[in-house]
Amino acid sequence: MACHCCSTAEPAKETPSPRSSFTIHTSQLFDPAKLEVLSDISVVVNPVTSLVEKVYRRTESLGDHVPDGDVDLRGKFVMPGFVDAHTHIFLHSYWETPSAQQKRDESFVERIIRSVNHCRAALMAGYTTYRDLGSESMQEADANVRDAINRGLMIGPRLFVATKVLASTASYEPRNENYLGGTRLPAGGDAADGPDEIRKAVRRRIGAGADIIKFYADYRRRIMRAPPKQQHPYVAGIRFPNANDNPDNLVYSAEEMHMIVREAEMADAPAVAHAITKPGILLAVRAGALTIEHGYFCDEECLREMKLRGTLLVPTLAIAERMHAPRFEAIKAMVKLAHDMGVKLACGGDTGTFNHGENAREMELMVEAGVPVLDVLAACTLGGWEACGGARCGKRFGRVEEGASADLVALDADPRKDITALRRVDFVMKDAQVYKAGGCLQEDAT
Ligand SMILES: [Zn+2]
Numbered sequence: 001m002a003c004h005c006c007s008t009a010e011p012a013k014e015t016p017s018p019r020s021s022f023t024i025h026t027s028q029l030f031d032p033a034k035l036e037v038l039s040d041i042s043v044v045v046n047p048v049t050s051l052v053e054k055v056y057r058r059t060e061s062l063g064d065h066v067p068d069g070d071v072d073l074r075g076k077f078v079m080p081g082f083v084d085a086h087t088h089i090f091l092h093s094y095w096e097t098p099s100a101q102q103k104r105d106e107s108f109v110e111r112i113i114r115s116v117n118h119c120r121a122a123l124m125a126g127y128t129t130y131r132d133l134g135s136e137s138m139q140e141a142d143a144n145v146r147d148a149i150n151r152g153l154m155i156g157p158r159l160f161v162a163t164k165v166l167a168s169t170a171s172y173e174p175r176n177e178n179y180l181g182g183t184r185l186p187a188g189g190d191a192a193d194g195p196d197e198i199r200k201a202v203r204r205r206i207g208a209g210a211d212i213i214k215f216y217a218d219y220r221r222r223i224m225r226a227p228p229k230q231q232h233p234y235v236a237g238i239r240f241p242n243a244n245d246n247p248d249n250l251v252y253s254a255e256e257m258h259m260i261v262r263e264a265e266m267a268d269a270p271a272v273a274h275a276i277t278k279p280g281i282l283l284a285v286r287a288g289a290l291t292i293e294h295g296y297f298c299d300e301e302c303l304r305e306m307k308l309r310g311t312l313l314v315p316t317l318a319i320a321e322r323m324h325a326p327r328f329e330a331i332k333a334m335v336k337l338a339h340d341m342g343v344k345l346a347c348g349g350d351t352g353t354f355n356h357g358e359n360a361r362e363m364e365l366m367v368e369a370g371v372p373v374l375d376v377l378a379a380c381t382l383g384g385w386e387a388c389g390g391a392r393c394g395k396r397f398g399r400v401e402e403g404a405s406a407d408l409v410a411l412d413a414d415p416r417k418d419i420t421a422l423r424r425v426d427f428v429m430k431d432a433q434v435y436k437a438g439g440c441l442q443e444d445a446t
Pocket residue numbers: 086087088133350
């Protein structure tokens with residue numbers, strides 16, 4: 001019999017028949033909408049449609065063995081797949097290689113290949129969705145990686161991408177000090193100023209395939225007054241910097257932010273804001289940003305405004321822990337206050353600035369801040385879906401119900417009793433395809 005690769009015969013027309021529906025049996029299933037752990041639930045999923053077909057409570061005991069083709073997750077803590085609401089697939093840890101060096105020295109190909117590895121690591125860690133907020137000098141390649149995953153060419157979370165971020169001229173880009181010989185570093189942003197340019201920039205992002213518009217409300221844009229070593233890997237940091245050499249200053253005016261949100265809404269896309277300072281947060285929230293990224297200086301007034309407008313907070317504690325260590329206790333107290341005041345939270349670590357696969361750090365830190373475990377799990381599932389745009393996503397995920405994307409993960413212990421369970425994901429299903437079972441990558445799923 002001729003082998004497939006050298007046969008001259010017409011290739012067989014038949015495609016392998018997709019597996020029909022199968023059932024996942026659980027003894028503990030977390031429902032983020034009810035904030036409850038339900039017992040003895042079975043979930044019927046359909047790999048052809050990628051959706052949950054049916055969710056029901058078992059009335060009769062299954063005994064020791066489940067029917068052939070079904071999946072037995074009894075004894076495990078099962079929940080919807082995690083959503084990391086703030087990631088950068090092209091970045092790896094700044095503590096391995098500083099940001100400017102990654103953008104300057106790593107080839108486009110290397111960064112793409114790294115993203116393939118990052119996406120696999122994320123999926124294996126239970127992250128079935130990523131909201132990827134900026135391609136970090138990789139143009140629109142995040143949209144291409146999203147499409148490669150959706151076409152089945154590689155494995156990874158479902159991506160919602162921003163492509164290039166919006167910032168005013170010279171506000172968000174890697175800088176160096178010697179421009180002779182054309183040594184400018186590749187820009188990460190789509191610089192635009194004033195309503196007319198901004199309108200065009202949003203339209204460019206939408207046209208390039210962005211799911212989400214990300215803009216900078218404020219940023220450390222006076223960095224060239226006192227270049228710190230981290231941004232300039234081969235240049236010494238200056239001695240004795242002033243306390244206010246590089247503060248977070250507003251990047252856009254109220255009028256400009258309104259234009260970003262309005263224009264994004266014309267395309268039915270959410271606009272989300274990087275905002276650290278109180279003025280930046282208030283302007284972005286009032287302009288209608290769906291989420292505030294970081295929000296480290298949120299005070300009660302900011303949180304009240306967010307609660308009023310339904311704005312989500314994505315506090316990115318996992319990067320704050322490293323970059324804002326002196327204020328970290330205050331930042332955690334702010335997150336607790338946000339939760340107490342009823343501000344909606346989503347879990348996003350700014351993952352990529354530290355390594356993909358370590359995403360669960362954000363959940364651990366939210367718990368450490370004083371947010372109850374089940375609320376944290378809800379922020380990392382349903383909250384993530386809302387941060388991706390909710391119904392505007394065109395999919396429902398982050399919950400287990402009929403018609404939702406069939407994304408499930410199983411932990412080997414109950415995280416209410418053992419928080420380290422969040423890092424022991426031994427089953428991962430996305431779109432009704434099983435990628436990890438018994439703690440192992442399922443090769444046939446690749
Ligand atoms: Zn980020």
